Amino acid sequence: MQLFLDTANIQEIREGVRWGVISGVTTNPSLAAAEGIGDSGSYKAAVQEIADLLDGPISVEVVSQDAAGMIAEGREIAEWIPNPWVKIPSTAAGFEAISVLSRDGIKINQTLCFSVNQALLGAQAGSTAVSPFVGRLDDIGQEGMELVAEIVSLFRDYQIDTKVLAASIRHPLHCTLAARAGADIATVPYKILAQMAQHPLTDAGMTRFLADWEKAGSA
Secondary structure, eight states: OEEEEEOOOHHHHHHHHHHTOOOEEEOOHHHHHHTTOOSHHHHHHHHHHHHTTOSSOEEEEOOOOSHHHHHHHHHHHTTTSSSEEEEEESSHHHHHHHHHHHHTTOOEEEEEEOSHHHHHHHHHHTOSEEEEBHHHHHHTTSOHHHHHHHHHHHHHHTTOOOEEEEBSOOSHHHHHHHHHHTOSEEEEOHHHHHHHTOOHHHHHHHHHHHHHHHHHHHO
């Protein structure tokens, strides 16, 4: 399973790239706004800066709600960087836009997916990846990871090439469960990535090794 970083923070992306564990980045208007990016020009500049840091896919979300607007935005975004995945929502207008943009050869990250039916529709329309939102389903009392597993199973049964990208990851266990469910990709906030690298026994072991080494040197 590949790991993408879910952020618009350039420093977080630099750090993830330095670790050598990040294969792509996902962004959205909320993440951009959190970094003080408030217009299309500054968003484009930020996305282009991200593209300078890594070669993998960078997901950039449209903000239009109608198909014509999504298509126009998607075509524009596709010109910003060499490796874009245009994020299109799982709506009727979104599926129309996905079908047009995918025929143009533009890669699509179908976002805000909350059902198997939405995933199937997106795959038929030409989505490169479909993003079930695990945490948001958990928030309303549903098992978000069950949706990931169901989509993975159906895509495998019918040999559908669309990738399954587990999104709305809330804690490190979500990443483990997404991998067990067979997700192709999980996109995680930087905080979760850092937590994945930590374990108290690793810290204790490092402390013990250093103490033993210092003791041997002073003997």
